[in-house]
Amino acid sequence: MFKKRSYTPFYNFSKTSFVRGIQCRKILFxxxxxxxxxxxxxxxxxxxxxxxxxxxxxxxSTFPGAVNMKERFKYTSPEYVEATSQLLGNEGEVTVFEAAIMFKDVLVLTDVLRKNADGTYDIFEVKHSDKVNTAIEWDLSVQYYVCKNALRNIRTFNLVNRVGEADFAVTDYKAFVEERLPEVEAYLTEFRQVLQGFEPEVPMGPQCEEPYKCDFQDYCKKLR
Ligand code: SF4
Structure with a gap:
């Protein structure tokens, strides 16, 4: 009934698809x-x-003078990745919004990326949530995996989340995500196999609601 697939697009995984793949392999497919x-x-x-x-x-808005790559490129593309790479290759300091960083077949857009005068990078992922759930932890982990491999010199890797109604809390997660690199690699290996195979037959269960309500529930209910 299900047709075997092949895939050769510009990239296969984003932060979102990686996190959704951990929630359920069928979502990924x-x-x-x-x-x-x-x-x-x-x-x-x-x-x-x-x-x-x-x-x-x-x-x-706390980074005046930053270069917003999303204003130059409406859609992700190889040109977007190349332009980010060229910008970061220039001498001196620069702060970039939505830098497109790619490693292998994984593409991430970093909310705020600051290249320092000594060539190191500080990266900031912004989440409106006041709690850190597993989805946020994996989002950070795959982003760090790509940035570390593509840029190398990461000084800090920060989560910016909400405190109270409006305040920001900035926490350096570098040590946490560094330990997760082997797991990210293992997940990606598995996910590539999922995308090259048949539609996974996954029964509905708790994973359909956690950490986020799956938007394929109507489809899966019809298959029962
Ligand atoms: S509804 Fe449930 S089983 Fe279906 S894709 Fe979503 S998480 Fe997976």
């Missing part, structure tokens, strides 16, 4: 090949996204 089957986000989810965007914009 459906995101890649049947994304039109998703149920659109409800009003509550859309409001949460909007709050997150506003929070991130407020944090970014």
């Amino acid at each position: 459906l995101d890649k090949y049947k994304s039109s089957l998703k149920t659109p986000p409800d009003a509550e989810t859309r409001a949460r996204f909007a709050s997150g965007i506003e929070f991130e914009a407020r944090y970014k």
